[in-house]
Amino acid sequence: MKQKFFITTAIDYPNGAPHLGHAYEKIVSDCYARWNHLLGNEVFFLTGTDENGQKLSKAAEVAGAVSTQVYVDENVEKFKNLCAQLHIGNHDFIRTTEKRHHQIVAWFWKKLQDNGDIYLDRYSGHYCLACEAFYTETQSKNGKCPVHETELTYMEENGYFFRLSKYQDWITEHLKNNIDFLFPSNIRSELLSRLQGEKLLDLSISRPNQGWGIPVPEDQKMVVYTWFDALINYYTATQLDAHGQDISEKNLWPASVHVIGKDISWFHAVIWPAMLKSAGLELPKQVYVHGMVLGSDGKRMSKSAGNGVSPEDCLAQFHLDSFRYYLLKVIPSGQDGAFSLEDLAKTHNNELANEYGNLLMRVIKLSLRSLGSQITPSEKIDFKLDIYPQFKQEMQQREHHKALLTLWTGVRQLNAYINQMEPWKMKDDLIGIQRVMYTALLNIQLITQLLVPFIPESADKALKLLGGQGDFESTVNMKTIAFNIQDGSPLFPRIEKEKK
Known part of the structure; x- marks a missing residue:
């Protein structure tokens, strides 16, 4: 049955060039969007930029920009270009400075206010400008930001508050009773531990208006706290399109799923559900928390550590699909993983070029040489790979790296079959070679079809070369179909000098 599948990335903060973590999050989201498209679901894929933070004004000033808006516009283009370079199939790109978002934020604020969940008071606490967040003594050690490890600034100001404390018991029970709401389970356990051990404070949701941000409805002296308005972007895009x-x-x-990094899991799995509950809106079905892309040394990437790699560097050296495949395979779903250009090159050569690429070319060229381009279904088939049920289960459980491992058992099984049967020696056995090559074609059609979410450009080319006359359902159910084969060049030429 056709279902709606609405997937989002976190919206990116445009205060510089995109890094590898941004690319990874978009690729993971794109993989699941394409997977659901294969399943026949109605997919809506959203990404965008978070543009209302105070630190953007400061960053623009430091950069000597003409204005904050000009500074933001220039950086937003970098994120749009990244999506284009990665061939991300998003249907909308939302900017939180857009008029449509201002409209929905005002509507959302009024809903919470009418529900008695927004009030005016005075706040004091320790604040991190980089996070644009206040931290309690429990969260911060020695007065330092738990994320950036920089000194927190003590601030006192009047402002508006959201009654987050009102929803503590409710969100605790929701996380307890809905084990699939937050993935992976260790993040769920961490948040539950915090909810059960710490009394929630009401959330400060406004800042003094310094000329940048979304004005608080009916109080132009204040702007909406950037994290509060940023979360609402997901709802904005479902109510108004890019043209308003x-x-x-x-x-x-x-x-259906918010794809985010673990440093913002509290905002998405605690604060956002409470906001939606107050507004009388349904909660997202799942918050998927991916891991961090680490340097080749296993440490967090940074300029000072000298272990950083930019997406642009990767794409300049490698085929896009090799880059996608590597990230989706070596970074375990929901966990941190090390990234190495040298390892990427080895993975390209060993798995994409040697195992899958050579298998594809062998099957196509042997079929053309022995049977011609038009291959009719064979009455006898030696075997059908039984990998789809497990592959599907792993994809539905958000374990794409395991799904790739399952798929590669099929690649290796089919390679072993070809080597064992040696069809190049069956010149005088037309029935035998028809059986072997049709068995190979049917199985590599399945493998290639399932590779579409991971290496879409290459998989699409391979499917055209195979010319299988069947849809996704007939392929995964291994129904016999005809093939109209074309010759072609290798999809993954070997990299002779592996990158370092």
Whole structure:
């Protein structure tokens, strides 16, 4: 049955060039969007930029920009270009400075206010400008930001508050009773531990208006706290399109899955659900927390450590699909993983070029040489790979790296079959070679079809070369189909000098 599948990335902070973590999050999200498209679901894929933070004004000033808006516009283009370079199939790119977002934030604020969950008071606490967040003594050690390890600034100011404390018991029970709401399980355990051991404080949701941000409805002296308005972007895009046209009748909300980094899991799995509950809106079905892309030394990437790699560097040296495949395979779903250009080159050569690429070319060229381009179904088939049920289960469980391992058992099994049968020696056995090559074609069609979410450009080329006359359902159910084969060049030429 066709279902709606609405997937989002976190929206990126445009205060510099995108890094490898941004690319990874978009590739993971794109993989699941393409997978659901294969399943026949109605996919809506959203990404964008978070542009209302105070630190953007400071960053623009430091950079000597003409204005904050000009500074932000220039950096937003870098993130749009990254999506284009990665061939990300997003349907919308939202900017939180857009008029449509201002409209929905004002509406959302009013809903919470009418529910008695927004009030004016005075706040004091320790603040991190880089995070644009206040931290309690429990969260910070020695007065330092738990994320950036920089000194926190003590601040006192009047402002508006959201009654987050009102929803503590409710969100605790929701996390307890809905084990699939937050993936992976260790993040869920961490948040539950915090909820059960710490009394929630109401959330400061405004800042003094310094000329940048979304004004608080009916109080122009204040702007909406950037994290509060940023979360609402997901809902904005389901109500108004990029042109400001009403699309609420499409019923895109709630989100099927928010794909985020673990440093913002509290905002998405605790604060955002409480905001939605107050507004009377449905909660997202899942918050998927991916791991961090580490340097080749296993440490966090940074300029000072000299272990950073930019997406642009990777794409300049490697085929996009090799880059995608490597990230999706070596970074375990929901866990941190080390990234190495040298290892990427080895993975390209060993798995994509040697194992899958050579298998594809052998099957195509042997079939053309022995049987011609038009291959009719064979009455006898030696075997059908039984990998789809496990592959599908792993994809549905957000374990794409395991799904790739499952797929590669099929690649290796089919390679072993070809080597064992030696069809190049069956010149005088037309029935035998028909059986062997059709067995190979049917199975590599399945493998290639399942590779589409991971290496879309290469898989699409391979499917065209195979010319299988069947849809996704007939392929995964291993129904016999005809093939109209074309010759072609290798999809993954070997990299002779592996990158370092």
